[in-house]
Amino acid sequence: xxxxxxxGAVLEMSSRAAAGCERAPEAxxxxxxxxxxxxxxxHLAQVQRFWTDVCEREIVTSDDQARxxxxxxxxxxxxxxxxxxxxLLDALRPLDPDERRCTWFDDDQTARFILRRQTIxxxxxxxxxxxxxxxxxxxxxxxxxxxxDEFVEVMQRxxxxxxxxxxxxxxxxxSTWRRTLFAESAGEPVRLERPFSETLLGLSGRHPxxxxxxxxxxxxxxx
Numbered sequence: 034x035x036x037x038x039x040x041g042a043v044l045e046m047s048s049r050a051a052a053g054c055e056r057a058p059e060a061x062x063x064x065x066x067x068x069x070x071x072x073x074x075x076h077l078a079q080v081q082r083f084w085t086d087v088c089e090r091e092i093v094t095s096d097d098q099a100r101x102x103x104x105x106x107x108x109x110x111x112x113x114x115x116x117x118x119x120x121l122l123d124a125l126r127p128l129d130p131d132e133r134r135c136t137w138f139d140d141d142q143t144a145r146f147i148l149r150r151q152t153i154x155x156x157x158x159x160x161x162x163x164x165x166x167x168x169x170x171x172x173x174x175x176x177x178x179x180x181x182d183e184f185v186e187v188m189q190r191x192x193x194x195x196x197x198x199x200x201x202x203x204x205x206x207x208s209t210w211r212r213t214l215f216a217e218s219a220g221e222p223v224r225l226e227r228p229f230s231e232t233l234l235g236l237s238g239r240h241p242x243x244x245x246x247x248x249x250x251x252x253x254x255x256x
Contacts (some may be wrong), residue, residue: 034175036130039152040122045120046155051111052079053162058110058167070165073105074110077158079211081117084147087134088124121151137203139169142254153180157237164239171231178210180233184211188236188253201249215249223249 034042054070062068068076079101086101101143104113128134131147138146157180160170181203199220202213208229223245227235235242236250 034152034179036148038175039148039179040125042152042173043125043148043155044118044122045093045145046152046159046172046176047077047081047114050155050159050162051076051114051118052113053166053168055111056166056168062161062165063112064161064164070162071110073158073161073165074114077155078104078117080154081114081121081151084151085117085121085124087136088121088128088144088147091134118155125151136227138190140190141187149179149183152176153183156180157234157239160234160239172233174208174229177229177233178208181210181212181236184233184236185214189214198249198252200211201225201246203232205232215252 051074054074056070058069058071058074062070062073063071065076082101104110125144125148128144130143130148132143132144134144134145134147136142136150145212151174156172156176159172163170185203198215198218200213200215200218200222202211202222202224204211204224204226206226206228210229225232225235225242225246227242228242231240232242234240235246238250241247242250
């Protein structure tokens with residue numbers, strides 16, 4: 034998925050998330066216990082504000098990072114989200130993908146990582162918002178593939194210690210995309226055969242994927 038397509042996806046998914054939160058601002062967010070849709074809008078805005086600051090201030094070390102501010106008084110959460118999305122895109126567009134920026138993934142300290150992460154963050158929280166508003170969520174195959182590739186290449190490396198792992202073979206039933214999580218593990222392989230988008234949602238904790246696969250995904254620290 035190209036850079037311009039990712040920028041477009043951040044805008045689309047964030048805008049849909051804001052619309053979903055607007056539609057049912059007090060609705061509970063099923064996969065974030067205790068949150069309402071308004072809380073979700075604030076969270077996504079804060080995440081986008083944080084990475085905007087990383088991009089704009091040329092932050093290259095974690096010591097320079099600052100926590101994003103709370104929702105300003107008198108400001109509607111979804112309006113704030115839209116403003117932060119606009120700022121994030123303005124900060125990302127002029128950056129060379131290889132330009133150095135501090136991220137939480139040691140192996141990729143570039144603007145490229147930030148753009149991919151924010152594309153997927155917006156897509157998953159768009160699901161949260163639309164699910165809370167009883168709207169059916171969809172995403173392009175390119176966005177789903179981007180998210181699954183990130184999970185294989187990045188998220189599985191954020192493993193907690195103490196888990197006995199087996200390979201988790203990802204075989205979406207409606208796609209030729211195939212990858213394996215924890216491929217180096219010696220246990221009996223577990224196969225995950227779900228539709229493409231459900232595979233991404235399942236790995237992100239938003240869709241049931243069965244106890245064996247869920248046990249393996251529990252070894253990944255997504256917090």
